[in-house]
Amino acid sequence: EAGVVQSPRYKIIEKKQPVAFWCNPISGHNTLYWYRQNLGQGPELLIRYENEEAVDDSQLPKDRFSAERLKGVDSTLKIQPAELGDSAVYLCASSLVAGNTDTQYFGPGTRLTVL
Amino acid sequence: EDQVTQSPEALRLQEGESSSLNCSYTVSGLRGLFWYRQDPGKGPEFLFTLYSAGEEKEKERLKATLTKKESFLHITAPKPEDSATYLCAVMDSSYKLIFGSGTRLLVRP
Numbered sequence: 001e002a003g004v005v006q007s008p009r010y011k012i013i014e015k016k017q018p019v020a021f022w023c024n025p026i027s028g029h030n031t032l033y034w035y036r037q038n039l040g041q042g043p044e045l046l047i048r049y050e051n052e053e054a055v056d057d058s059q060l061p062k063d064r065f066s067a068e069r070l071k072g073v074d075s076t077l078k079i080q081p082a083e084l085g086d087s088a089v090y091l092c093a094s095s096l097v098a099g100n101t102d103t104q105y106f107g108p109g110t111r112l113t114v115l
Numbered sequence: 116e117d118q119v120t121q122s123p124e125a126l127r128l129q130e131g132e133s134s135s136l137n138c139s140y141t142v143s144g145l146r147g148l149f150w151y152r153q154d155p156g157k158g159p160e161f162l163f164t165l166y167s168a169g170e171e172k173e174k175e176r177l178k179a180t181l182t183k184k185e186s187f188l189h190i191t192a193p194k195p196e197d198s199a200t201y202l203c204a205v206m207d208s209s210y211k212l213i214f215g216s217g218t219r220l221l222v223r224p
Contacts, residue, residue: 004158042119042202042214043159056211091158101147101166101206106158 002026004107006092012113018080021110025073025094032069033104034077035091043091043106049075082114117142117207121215128193128222136188136201136218144208148186150179151202153217159202193222 005024013019025032031050035043046065048056051072060067064083069075079086089109095102120139128134140148147166151159163172165181172179176197178189188201200217207213 041216042204043212044214045211048211056209093158100210101164103149103161103164104212105161106151108156108158111156 004092004094004105006090006107006110008110009108010111010113012115013082015084015114016081018078019082019112020076020078021090021092021112023075023077023092023107025075025092026105029094029096029105030072031095031097031102032075033093033095034067034075035093035106037089037091037109039088046077079112082112084114087112087114117205117213119203119205119213119215121201121203121218123218124216125219126221128190128220130194130222130224131192133189133191133193135190136203136220138186138188138203138215139184140186140203140205140215141184142205142207142213146206146208146210148181149204149206149212150186150188151204153200153202162201190220193220195222195224198222 033048034046037043047060049069067077089111091109093104093106095104118141122137147164150162153159163179168183170181176191180187198221200219202217204212204214
């Protein structure tokens, strides 16, 4: 069974440029998460989707970050414009259902470098 | 405020030298405590979930235990391939995962 797929794996951009990350969750998983992981730190939740609905986006910097999950499957996370402090690894995870302790399975992440 | 603290930050062991990693937490309404392993350049890989104090789970050389305030990940006779960062996370009452900063483990041959 395929795991969580993310692309691109690496991205280097100049500050003020836009960038987008894509995630395809494990087949059949209804809940999708985007996390940001800074160097030497654990992942921090940015947004959680239950099917197409964003049910927790309290940690998403809404002035420059946006996300969507059309049709309740794939998801895209966008940053516009990027700032130097956005350099981090962006992880996508999925779990089977929402509202319980189902295991979250992570993708390999996208390493973003903002110059 | 919910918080997860892992210690030590880094640990160096000789192959075969057993040790333990600590995860202390404060959380409102613990739903579960999760252990993940993360290799460089990869996403976290699930290891265990513990739900209540006194629970224990084992997988190969790893054993996780849980009390009301902390969890331990015991590594028995580690091998170089056990080298990785081990992340602890608690799930709060809203089913949100809160991660610690991890323990970087290096096992030397």
